Amino acid sequence: MKNISATLAIVWRIAAPYFRSEDKWAGRGLLAVIIVIELAMVGGSVLINQWRARFYNALQDRDWNGFSRELVVFCVIAAGLVLLQIYRLYLNQWLQIRWRRWLTTHYLGGWLQDANHYRMQLRGDAADNPDQRVSDDVKMFVEQTLSIGTGLLNSLVTIFSFLFILWNLSEAAPLHAFGHDLTIPGYLLWAALIYAIFGTALTHWIGKPLVNLNFAQQRLEADFRFNLVRVRENGEQIALLKGEPSERERLLVRFGRVMGNWYELMTRTKRLTAFTGSYSQASVVIPVILCAPAYFAGKIQLGAVTQTLEAFGNVQDSLSFFVSTYRSLAEWRSIVARLDGFEGSIANARTLADDPASIQVEPAADGEIALPHLLVKLPNGAPLVAAEHFSFRAGESTLVIGPSGSGKSTLFRAIAGIWPFGSGAVEVPANARLMMLPQRPYLPIGSLHDAVVYPGEAAQFDAGRVRDVLAAVGLPQLAARLNEDAHWNRMLSLGEQQRLGLARALLHAPDYLFLDEATASLDEPSEARLYRLLAEKLPQATIVSIGHRSTLDAFHTRKVALVKDGEIHVLGKGGEPAQAEPSAAR
Numbered sequence: 278m279k280n281i282s283a284t285l286a287i288v289w290r291i292a293a294p295y296f297r298s299e300d301k302w303a304g305r306g307l308l309a310v311i312i313v314i315e316l317a318m319v320g321g322s323v324l325i326n327q328w329r330a331r332f333y334n335a336l337q338d339r340d341w342n343g344f345s346r347e348l349v350v351f352c353v354i355a356a357g358l359v360l361l362q363i364y365r366l367y368l369n370q371w372l373q374i375r376w377r378r379w380l381t382t383h384y385l386g387g388w389l390q391d392a393n394h395y396r397m398q399l400r401g402d403a404a405d406n407p408d409q410r411v412s413d414d415v416k417m418f419v420e421q422t423l424s425i426g427t428g429l430l431n432s433l434v435t436i437f438s439f440l441f442i443l444w445n446l447s448e449a450a451p452l453h454a455f456g457h458d459l460t461i462p463g464y465l466l467w468a469a470l471i472y473a474i475f476g477t478a479l480t481h482w483i484g485k486p487l488v489n490l491n492f493a494q495q496r497l498e499a500d501f502r503f504n505l506v507r508v509r510e511n512g513e514q515i516a517l518l519k520g521e522p523s524e525r526e527r528l529l530v531r532f533g534r535v536m537g538n539w540y541e542l543m544t545r546t547k548r549l550t551a552f553t554g555s556y557s558q559a560s561v562v563i564p565v566i567l568c569a570p571a572y573f574a575g576k577i578q579l580g581a582v583t584q585t586l587e588a589f590g591n592v593q594d595s596l597s598f599f600v601s602t603y604r605s606l607a608e609w610r611s612i613v614a615r616l617d618g619f620e621g622s623i624a625n626a627r628t629l630a631d632d633p634a635s636i637q638v639e640p641a642a643d644g645e646i647a648l649p650h651l652l653v654k655l656p657n658g659a660p661l662v663a664a665e666h667f668s669f670r671a672g673e674s675t676l677v678i679g680p681s682g683s684g685k686s687t688l689f690r691a692i693a694g695i696w697p698f699g700s701g702a703v704e705v706p707a708n709a710r711l712m713m714l715p716q717r718p719y720l721p722i723g724s725l726h727d728a729v730v731y732p733g734e735a736a737q738f739d740a741g742r743v744r745d746v747l748a749a750v751g752l753p754q755l756a757a758r759l760n761e762d763a764h765w766n767r768m769l770s771l772g773e774q775q776r777l778g779l780a781r782a783l784l785h786a787p788d789y790l791f792l793d794e795a796t797a798s799l800d801e802p803s804e805a806r807l808y809r810l811l812a813e814k815l816p817q818a819t820i821v822s823i824g825h826r827s828t829l830d831a832f833h834t835r836k837v838a839l840v841k842d843g844e845i846h847v848l849g850k851g852g853e854p855a856q857a858e859p860s861a862a863r
């Protein structure tokens with residue numbers, strides 16, 4: 278019970294904001310009409326139940342007029358019910374897509390806000406596979422919340438309507454046994470109630486483990502899918518390393534987990550089906566047995582028997598709502614738990630960024646990026662890099678060197694404001710535009726124009742300008758393919774991708790350009806040409822590079838090292854002027 282109310286509280290928290298959002302009137306309106314239709318359908322089934330009694334009595338009495346009149350009545354009620362059924366589904370689907378659009382926008386907003394997605398990944402939070410959260414889980418949450426919610430409403434109203442009918446039928450058909458009339462007021466009603474409660478309780482008991490099993494199944498399936506995607510994305514590497522047998526092995530191990538859980542799910546489902554199957558078969562005869570004595574004693578007509586049968590079935594169906602929807606309830610609870618975990622993880626990532634104890638990005642007093650007291654740590658809390666009273670002065674180009682794994686890239690991440698682990702502040706001049714170029718630039722799938730100007734919009738940079746820049750970075754052959762759609766990260770060599778990265782920097786002309794081994798795949802003469810191009814085209818930009826090649830010295834006015842001091846590396850120790858080429862470094 279505690280679990281149910283906790284789940285309902287979470288459902289409320291996830292579901293309610295849509296009905297208070299800017300789309301609230303459409304959402305509330307559609308929901309109200311769906312509820313009215315649901316109630317009207319229960320009314321329709323009550324009418325059908327009453328009609329059934331009249332119809333079978335007319336049959337029993339061989340009353341042709343009554344029979345034909347009831348056929349017309351049936352057509353009218355049935356037509357109404359069909360119409361309601363059509364609109365119940367249609368409006369339900371309409372509400373689903375609007376609600377889903379809102380939730381998807383909401384989750385995408387939270388997930389993609391200020392590097393939250395990256396921090397969530399760093400923390401290794403429970404929200405594994407966000408793609409599954411935002412696509413499948415949101416879709417299923419909306420579908421199932423609506424179907425379970427309306428199903429529950431339908432069941433409650435049906436129970437009350439048909440209990441009333443069963444009460445009246447019990448009066449009409451007193452229990453007749455061993456030649457005596459037994460007076461148990463509303464005995465049909467009590468029989469239906471006891472039968473359904475017994476069924477619900479047993480189903481709950483048998484099906485309870487399904488909740489966790491379903492949860493695990495979805496997680497394992499997502500894990501298997503994610504690993505398949507990784508193989509697809511890293512196809513070249515795997516083929517070059519001849520890693521296929523190892524991949525197959527790893528994938529089969531993951532699929533083995535899917536299968537293991539599936540077997541448990543099968544066993545549990547088999548037990549549940551054995552019970553629910555027997556239960557629903559028994560429901561066919563139990564009400565007839567209950568009123569058969571009264572019928573054979575001539576106290577009631579065939580119409581009352583069929584009416585009882587149907588009313589009993591309806592009460593039983595409604596009360597055992599949990600019985601028939603146990604599997605979807607279990608699945609729904611897992612979806613709710615996953616969405617809740619996802620929301621929690623987004624909130625954690627946000628808290629992490631806002632936490633004053635983590636690295637903060639603050640506006641700088643002077644026109645330089647300053648690291649007054651910065652301590653960068655690993656996610657596990659181990660200290661990695663420290664900087665004391667260090668600054669990247671505007672207009673001065675700096676080369677950062679240090680051994681592999683000393684934390685150079687992580688320091689860049691901290692400066693970019695996406696690495697929260699640590700303490701102290703990164704002071705950045707107000708309105709300064711920073712751009713980070715990694716070794717492998719991200720190129721979105723789509724047109725080459727879109728890929729080069731990312732994260733800007735294509736319309737911001739006209740095609741002529743983009744072509745000029747591509748030619749300038751040594752990619753004139755790509756200038757004619759601006760409108761071609763492709764997976765550019767796969768199509769281009771790493772050196773070509775790095776040239777595209779530099780083209781991007783030339784277009785966006787940032788105030789601070791951080792190059793994290795962003796030219797490491799180019800030959801030295803090409804690298805030198807590109808550094809000269811940066812100096813010529815971006816004279817205002819402050820360039821900070823990470824690199825291992827000594828030839829880079831020539832393009833920077835200052836060289837600083839990350840020097841090991843005990844457990845951590847300290848920035849700026851052993852700093853020295855780089856041997857800058859007068860034309861390249863400023």
Ligand SMILES: Nc1ncnc2c1ncn2[C@@H]1O[C@H](COP(=O)(O)OP(=O)(O)OP(=O)(O)O)[C@@H](O)[C@H]1O
Nearest residue numbers: 399655656661679680681682683684685686687688
């Ligand atoms: N997300 C992460 N979780 C845990 N540890 C990390 C994470 N990212 C980086 N590290 C660790 O931090 C250390 C520094 O990594 P970083 O990439 O900053 O080094 P680097 O100096 O740039 O190395 P290289 O010169 O090889 O590129 C490494 O030991 C790395 O394993």
